[in-house]
Amino acid sequence: xxxxxxxxxxxxxxxxxxxxxxxxxxxxxxxxxxxxxxxxxxxxxxxxxxxxxxxxxxxxxxxxxxxxxxxxxxxxxxxxxxxxxxxxxxxxxxxxxxxxxxxxxxxxxxxxxxxxxxxxxxxxxxxxxxxxxxxxxxxxxxxxxxxxxxxxxxxxxxxxxxxxxxxxxxxxxxxxxxxxxxxxxxxx
Amino acid sequence: xxxxxxxxxxxxxxxxxxxxxxxxxxxxxxxxxxxxxxxxxxxxxxxxxxxxxxxxxxxxxxxxxxxxxxxxxxxxxxxxxxxxxxxxxxxxxxxxxxxxxxxxxxxxxxxxxxxxxxxxxxxxxxx
Numbered sequence: 001x002x003x004x005x006x007x008x009x010x011x012x013x014x015x016x017x018x019x020x021x022x023x024x025x026x027x028x029x030x031x032x033x034x035x036x037x038x039x040x041x042x043x044x045x046x047x048x049x050x051x052x053x054x055x056x057x058x059x060x061x062x063x064x065x066x067x068x069x070x071x072x073x074x075x076x077x078x079x080x081x082x083x084x085x086x087x088x089x090x091x092x093x094x095x096x097x098x099x100x101x102x103x104x105x106x107x108x109x110x111x112x113x114x115x116x117x118x119x120x121x122x123x124x125x126x127x128x129x130x131x132x133x134x135x136x137x138x139x140x141x142x143x144x145x146x147x148x149x150x151x152x153x154x155x156x157x158x159x160x161x162x163x164x165x166x167x168x169x170x171x172x173x174x175x176x177x178x179x180x181x182x183x184x185x186x187x188x
Numbered sequence: 189x190x191x192x193x194x195x196x197x198x199x200x201x202x203x204x205x206x207x208x209x210x211x212x213x214x215x216x217x218x219x220x221x222x223x224x225x226x227x228x229x230x231x232x233x234x235x236x237x238x239x240x241x242x243x244x245x246x247x248x249x250x251x252x253x254x255x256x257x258x259x260x261x262x263x264x265x266x267x268x269x270x271x272x273x274x275x276x277x278x279x280x281x282x283x284x285x286x287x288x289x290x291x292x293x294x295x296x297x298x299x300x301x302x303x304x305x306x307x308x309x310x311x312x313x314x315x
Contacts, residue, residue: 014219014226021218030207043211050218051225107197118204126205141195141202169198176201 002066010058021050024067027143028074034126034134035078045081049074064152068145071153075135082131102177109180125175133168140165234305241298 005016028049032042053060053070060069110118126134139145139153147165151158211217 012226014223017222018215018219021215025214025218026206026208029209030205033207043209043214046209047214047218047221051221054222054225103194103197107201110201115204118201122201122205137198137202138205141199142206144199169194172198172201 003062006057006060006066009054017050017054020053020066020070024070025050027067028071030138030142031071031074031135032078032081034138035075035131036081037127037131041081042078045077046074049077052077065149068149068152071139071143071145072155075153102173106173106176106180110176113180121176121179124179125172128175129168129171133164133171136161136164137168137172238302241301245298 002020005019008016025046028046029042032045032049033039036042036045049070052073060066110121113121126137129137135154136150139150140147145153147158147161150156150165151161154161156164
């Protein structure tokens with residue numbers, strides 16, 4: 001269906017582009033926001049990214065998904081906005097096993113919160129990660145991209161993605177654990 | 189704990205981090221920008237097309253002048269001023285262009301192409 005719409009747009013039926021805007025605007029905004037951390041700038045970047053995608057639609061090779069290709073544009077535009085040339089592709093990351101107890105505790109404590117509180121705490125936890133960690137977590141767990149797709153979108157090697165993902169996840173659980181502990185203390 | 193279990197818990201937690209664009213006009217803003225960009229591209233390609241047509245038209249005129257052995261740069265008396273020489277040249281050029289049925293036909297063809305293009309742009313604009 002997407003390839004049919006792409007063909008029609010290239011042939012001049014511009015109205016078909018609204019399908020892509022509707023389908024990808026929210027995830028594109030999530031990606032841009034996780035990098036930039038500012039609502040207005042993230043929205044502007046998403047607009048620019050859609051325009052860039054439209055201009056270079058004829059160059060889109062169908063060997064990857066449209067979403068992967070488009071999110072790559074969003075990531076690059078967001079990095080340009082915050083004046084970072086590219087993501088850190090180094091792989092010298094300390095690999096420490098996550099404590100299973102923390103994950104289980106955080107998981108059950110998190111579930112017991114109201115939806116509004118869950119949203120609040122996950123935003124706080126993500127806010128304490130760096131933009132790269134937030135981006136990788138969002139792509140893999142929220143958008144359900146595979147490691148290969150995350151690698152293609154970010155331009156980071158697959159092995160490095162795996163390690164960065166583990167580190168980001170661990171960091172997120174540590175922050176959530178601390179925040180939820182203090183929340184429990186406050187309630188008591 | 190199995191890795192798939194950790195992944196499931198993490199996924200459940202991160203589902204709440206999904207963001208939504210609050211701007212209700214977002215789609216129309218993007219589509220307006222895209223339509224405007226499309227017009228710009230069309231204008232650019234149309235300009236190129238017109239330039240190409242005019243270059244071909246010019247070459248055609250030059251070949252025609254050569255074919256009929258017409259020399260527009262006639263020799264003028266020495267005492268004629270530069271302005272008079274230019275006016276006389278333009279006058280003979282006008283005679284050649286407007287007095288020749290083939291050139292008239294070409295000008296009319298170009299005019300028709302121009303009108304058709306304008307009409308199609310207008311239809312596109314309102315579609």
